[in-house]
Structure formats: C-alpha cells, structure tokens
Amino acid sequence: MKNDPVGARRINIRGIVQGVGFRPFVYTLADKYALTGWVRNTTAGVEISVDGLENNLDNFVRELRLNPPSLAKIDHFQVKNEAIHSYTKFEIISSQDEGTQFIPVSPDVSICPDCLQELFDPADRRYRYPYINCTKCGPRFSIIKKIPYDRPNTTMSGFVMCPDCLREYDDPLNRRFHAQPIACPQCGPQVWFEIHGKSVSKGEDAIQQTRQWLSEGKIIALKGLGGFHLACDATNESAVKLLRERKRRIEKPFAVMTFDIETAKRYCQLNQDEIAVLTSKERPIILCQQKPESGLARSIAPQLDTVGIMLPYTPLHYLLMEPAEGYPGVLVMTSGNMSEEPIAYNNEQAREQLGRLADAFLFHNREIQTRLDDSLVEVNAKRIYHIRRSRGYAPLPLVLPLELPQILATGAELKNTFCLTRDNYAFVSHHIGDMENLETTTAYENAIAHYQDIFRIQPEMITCDMHPDYFATRYAEERSKQESLPLVKVQHHHAHLAACLAENGWTSDESVLGVCLDGTGYGTDGAIWGGEFLLGNYIGYKRLYHLRYIPLPGGDQATRFPYRTALAHLWSAGFPWENDLPPVFQCTSEQLKILEKQLQSNINCLPTSSMGRLFDAVASLTGIRQQVNYEAQAAIEMEALIEPNENGKYLINFRDGIIETASILKAIIADLHNQIPLSTISARFHNSIAQLVVDISTQVRDDLGCNSIALSGGVWQNRYLLEDTRKNLLSRGFNVMLHSQIPTNDGGISLGQAMIAAHTRHVLKEG
Numbered sequence: 001m002k003n004d005p006v007g008a009r010r011i012n013i014r015g016i017v018q019g020v021g022f023r024p025f026v027y028t029l030a031d032k033y034a035l036t037g038w039v040r041n042t043t044a045g046v047e048i049s050v051d052g053l054e055n056n057l058d059n060f061v062r063e064l065r066l067n068p069p070s071l072a073k074i075d076h077f078q079v080k081n082e083a084i085h086s087y088t089k090f091e092i093i094s095s096q097d098e099g100t101q102f103i104p105v106s107p108d109v110s111i112c113p114d115c116l117q118e119l120f121d122p123a124d125r126r127y128r129y130p131y132i133n134c135t136k137c138g139p140r141f142s143i144i145k146k147i148p149y150d151r152p153n154t155t156m157s158g159f160v161m162c163p164d165c166l167r168e169y170d171d172p173l174n175r176r177f178h179a180q181p182i183a184c185p186q187c188g189p190q191v192w193f194e195i196h197g198k199s200v201s202k203g204e205d206a207i208q209q210t211r212q213w214l215s216e217g218k219i220i221a222l223k224g225l226g227g228f229h230l231a232c233d234a235t236n237e238s239a240v241k242l243l244r245e246r247k248r249r250i251e252k253p254f255a256v257m258t259f260d261i262e263t264a265k266r267y268c269q270l271n272q273d274e275i276a277v278l279t280s281k282e283r284p285i286i287l288c289q290q291k292p293e294s295g296l297a298r299s300i301a302p303q304l305d306t307v308g309i310m311l312p313y314t315p316l317h318y319l320l321m322e323p324a325e326g327y328p329g330v331l332v333m334t335s336g337n338m339s340e341e342p343i344a345y346n347n348e349q350a351r352e353q354l355g356r357l358a359d360a361f362l363f364h365n366r367e368i369q370t371r372l373d374d375s376l377v378e379v380n381a382k383r384i385y386h387i388r389r390s391r392g393y394a395p396l397p398l399v400l401p402l403e404l405p406q407i408l409a410t411g412a413e414l415k416n417t418f419c420l421t422r423d424n425y426a427f428v429s430h431h432i433g434d435m436e437n438l439e440t441t442t443a444y445e446n447a448i449a450h451y452q453d454i455f456r457i458q459p460e461m462i463t464c465d466m467h468p469d470y471f472a473t474r475y476a477e478e479r480s481k482q483e484s485l486p487l488v489k490v491q492h493h494h495a496h497l498a499a500c501l502a503e504n505g506w507t508s509d510e511s512v513l514g515v516c517l518d519g520t521g522y523g524t525d526g527a528i529w530g531g532e533f534l535l536g537n538y539i540g541y542k543r544l545y546h547l548r549y550i551p552l553p554g555g556d557q558a559t560r561f562p563y564r565t566a567l568a569h570l571w572s573a574g575f576p577w578e579n580d581l582p583p584v585f586q587c588t589s590e591q592l593k594i595l596e597k598q599l600q601s602n603i604n605c606l607p608t609s610s611m612g613r614l615f616d617a618v619a620s621l622t623g624i625r626q627q628v629n630y631e632a633q634a635a636i637e638m639e640a641l642i643e644p645n646e647n648g649k650y651l652i653n654f655r656d657g658i659i660e661t662a663s664i665l666k667a668i669i670a671d672l673h674n675q676i677p678l679s680t681i682s683a684r685f686h687n688s689i690a691q692l693v694v695d696i697s698t699q700v701r702d703d704l705g706c707n708s709i710a711l712s713g714g715v716w717q718n719r720y721l722l723e724d725t726r727k728n729l730l731s732r733g734f735n736v737m738l739h740s741q742i743p744t745n746d747g748g749i750s751l752g753q754a755m756i757a758a759h760t761r762h763v764l765k766e767g
C-alpha cells in the first residue's frame, strides 16, 4: 500500500448541479475512496479538488461521471491532473462568485418518495406538514429571486430556521444539507383557511376544512407552487358548472388531479408511457383518453373524449387528495384566474381576482417569485409532446448543437414564450400566455428581466416576429432602439422550422423541408400564412408550396367563427351556398348577403393560406362547430370524432406551388349528401392531409433530393394527424424531425427566432 502511486485531480462540472444534493454526494463519495480536498459551488457549477491514491481517484471520477445524483444534469465534465496539495481532510467549502459565469437553475421538483414517506409518518417531526422538501425535491425556480441559489436569495429568506432544521441544513451527510427551502412546522410556511377576508382556521384544521368544503361541492382557491388553483369536486356536475359560470370559461376543458395512478386509472385510459410521465418528477398535466362512464362530470371536457390529468406534486396536494370515505377521488384543478387573465400568484392579488370565483381560500405565506402554470403535455410514441411548457420544465435550457451569441428572441403573440441564449444554451422561458392584457405583458417584461439577471445574459441583439401588431414585436423594436441593438425580424413559419431543427440538433447547412401547418402567421406579402411547405435552414428558406389563398372576412377575427371561414372557402371555390349546408343554414339571409358583399368587394378581407382555417371550414361544413370558445376547438372536436378504421381519403392537387383545397370541399359535400357518418368524413379529411404531406415530401425529394422533413406549427398538436403522417413518412425512408422539448405551437417560436438571428449575424460577419 505504501508504494501505491498518489495523485491529485481538479474537476469542473457544469449543468444542473446546485440544489440537487450534489456536494453531499461528492462528500460521501470522497469518503468512500479515502480522498482529501474540497468541493464548492461556483456560479458556473461545481468545482472539486482532491488528493488520493491514483486508483481511487480514477474510481471516484468514474462513479461521479456515470452515477451522479438523480436530479443532476451534467452538460460539461472536465478533469485535470494536478500536483498533490497534501490536504488533511475532505470538506465542503463556501461558494465562489465568478462574475459573469452562470449556472442553469433547477426547475421546481415534485415531492420525492423520502419526503412523501415522512409526510404520512406519525412519528416524524414533519408529519402532515405541507412544506416538506429536501435536496431532491421542492420549490426551486418559483422561489428564486437571484443567484447564487442560496436561501437569502429566495422567498424563504424571511423564515428563520429553527435549531433542528439548522442542524440538518449544516450536516453534510443529511439529506437536507443546504436544502435552501428547508422548513418544518416550527419554523416554516403555514397554511390558513380564509372566508371573506377572515382567517378561520390554520394548519391541519385548515386542510380539513378545505376538504370538508370541497366534498360539499364548494369552490376553493388554493395557493400552490407556481400560482393559485381553483378546485372543486370533479364528479359533482353542478359544482363544475358553477365554476365554469364564475370563471366565464365556456367549454375549454378543465384539468383534474387524483391521489395516485390507481385512482387515475378509474377515470382514464393510461398506457405505460403515460404513467411514466404522470409520475415523473416534473408532474405535468397529460392529455389522455377518458374512460366512458368514469363518473367525471360531463362539463369538465364537453364534446371531448380526452381529459387533462395530473398527480399531486406538492405535499399540500397529497394532503388535499388523501383518499377517505365519501371524499371525492378526483378534483378539478384549474388555473386560478378569470378567463384570459394570467394565473393569480400573490395573496393580495388573489383576494381581489378570485374573491368572486371561490367560496373560500386556502392560503400560505411562502411567496411565489415567478408565476408558473402547470405544464401540459401529450405522450406520443414514447415522446413527450409539449403543449404548454412551464412548471417542472422551465427554466431548464435546451442544449444547442452550436454556440450562440447572447440574443433575446421575443416570441409570438399567443402562447408566448421568449428565449435568451448564451454559449450553447437556449433558455426558452416558461409559458407566458396570450399577450392580450396588461397583466400578461407586465409579467412578460418582468420575466425577461428576471431571466437576464439569473442567467447573466446581456443581449447583443434582439429578434422578433414580422407581425407589426404583436406586442412582442413592439417590445423588441423599442428595446433595440433604446439599447442600440441590432434587430432581426423573422418570418413566423421560418421560425417554426428553425425551432424544430434546433431541438433536433441540426447543424448542417443542408436544407430541410419544413411542413409548417399552423393557424396564423404573418407572411412576407402581408397575407396570413399557415399551410406552408418551406425548404430551408437557419439562414433562409424558399416557400415551395402553400394552400391557395382564400379571403378571410375580418382577418384574424374570423378565427372565432368557423362558419365564416367555411363560407369564404366555398365562395372561393365557386361552390354555391346551398341551404342544406350547416354554415349556410345557421346564418340569416341578411347575414349571408352582407358576407357575400364583403367577399365580392374584398373589403376588410385578408388572404390566408392557413391550414388551421381549413380545419375550421371543414368542421363547420360538417356541422361539428360554427363558433369556437377556445383556440382550435373546432379542430379538436373534429379529431375526437375520427373513425380509426376508416382508410379513405380525398384527393388534393398541388401544382406550381399551390395546393388546391376545392376538391376536398367538393368531396365532403358529396359525402354529406350521401349520409356518410361524420366520424368517417373526419377520418378521411385527416387522412387526406397526411397524404398531402407525404406526396409533397416525395415530390420535393424527387425534384431536389431533400430527404429530411421537419413538422412544426400548431396543427401538429393533432395526435392523429401527427402519428399518421409520421408513420407514413418513416415507412418511405424520410428522416422525420418532430418537437419534443418545446411546443410545436407558438410556444416554440422564440427558439427558432434566436437560431435564425444568430445566423444572420454570422452571415453579416463573414460578408
């Protein structure tokens, strides 16, 4: 032993390595291999310096690299040999600030099995305490005010640790060593139940009172992790209806929560992949099939066979969902807001905003720094497909295939996210929402400042959509002027394409066929684009094919009234407005006259190639929906009707860059006259669009040799269409790129904008 070689190593690790129990893990590992030295947090990650036997050093490094703590996410691992320092022990030393470096901040993490065990253990000092957490779980991003991630920099700063908590916090071998949000019933946040501004019970009593009220059909506003929820018994039709009325939310589905997977299975059809995502530490809402006769109130998801479901992700949720005789097994958990407003997240604001919506409140006194909605995903072919990326995922950066300058990309108007880049990271923000009120735009501006601060990003350039009326565009213009920064405007569907390429690690200059099927995007000709086949890359694109323009009466306003779009489609195709067609007979003759005049004179009509509007037109034509109460409602309801065994399709012609839609309308009208069931027509329509994509892809491959296809845009949230298209493309040997880390809808736009802007600069520099 005496003559075994000794050595030293310096290890630098970057990624999510703080707030995940990394240093205690290193401490224990060093102990195992009898190493001396230290570990510390830096603003760039974690740094380790160790002395020991060569053999042990190698094993230490190997184990650290291959088997880091479960929540850690290592992006960079560097080991250097050093001269021996002759340390006498191993210790955890204090953090070092390196100025402009940064580390990714952990998203919020659902309660871990150890903490859950304690929550229901009567012998534990935190028995039934709703704010249990440890280094492996608990609030993170939602409570962080600035970095480094230390307690004084979080909204826990006002809570003074009791001696017991402090002992755990200081003990390197304790699983709460430096767990910044550490708390217990003696020293941590507390809950209370409040009626009409008066606190009537606290702690366990408040929880029991909440449960009592919920089981009586009342509506309760609950303060959660990223904001308030409105909750009620999801099996109680009148409670759910009342919630809809108060929230003024017509038909848009509500999400529900159950205690565990077993209970969830009573209400939903769940496959193994879905179960894995439901129980993951991110705990998103997943969209899945409802079981018929499940007992869920009908008005949770009217007209749909799907439902959004999630499992508890905080200790408080577990206490509220705990099964008991006569207690509802499933609760509605919908965002605490009036329709269209952002979710309430501080107590004062909640009293004001939700006072008329809820019968009572369950409050707590831990402040929320960053408002976060629940994430919403679908699980397709083992992949997560984000619809709304927020709590649990944000602000985890995407690791890019190349280094980018520091860029601010301001995103789209609806389902907005923004994106900040530095090095090879893209920080796509959490879901900000639709930029239609001051609350949301203020949240947007604050969030940009917050991200810039915690990730230490000072944009060198700004990029935005081409739409002149987007709030995000005006914001970008103003900031670029104020700070004298270059501004790059990016076409909406080019951004969709680039976003899809970036998250699939695309680095080549080769062009890809971007099939951007979407609702609305501002085109370079001022038209509303949305049925676009773009051949391009980060640098540029060529518009190869698009749906033939139709005039959209009232422009984007028409999106609320599919029947207007349907009539415009019929008019453009030269088909008469026959009285037996649903969009026709639901209008008065006066309305028809006005609309016809508008179309003929082309007053206040915007040309559009939108695929979303084609779905609307077909949904109207088949009588499925004439007016919508939430985005894409018509398409979602039409998808729900699909007869899965129907293989028929309608013929769609495309030539000279134009895709003709008249043949589809004609065939559907014929099917309607022949009394073909709606489920069959719906299936045929979906099959036709999938076939169109395959046909054009094949044509482009034959003509130009392009074998890679990127599917992006909001229409690809349609699961049936996505699966059908993907399978068909794969079977023909195409390389198919889909979204899986960011939404395919406009929530993904900001990433694409950043990628394109970075390349503009690249081109400018070279030129």
Ligand code: ZN
Pocket (backbone or CB within 6 Å): 111, 112, 113, 114, 115, 116, 132, 133, 134, 135, 136, 137, 138
């Ligand atoms: Zn835990």
Ligand code: ZN
Pocket (backbone or CB within 6 Å): 161, 162, 163, 164, 165, 166, 183, 184, 185, 186, 187, 188
């Ligand atoms: Zn304590």
Ligand code: FE
Pocket (backbone or CB within 6 Å): 492, 496, 518, 519, 520, 521, 713, 714, 745, 746
């Ligand atoms: Fe879009």
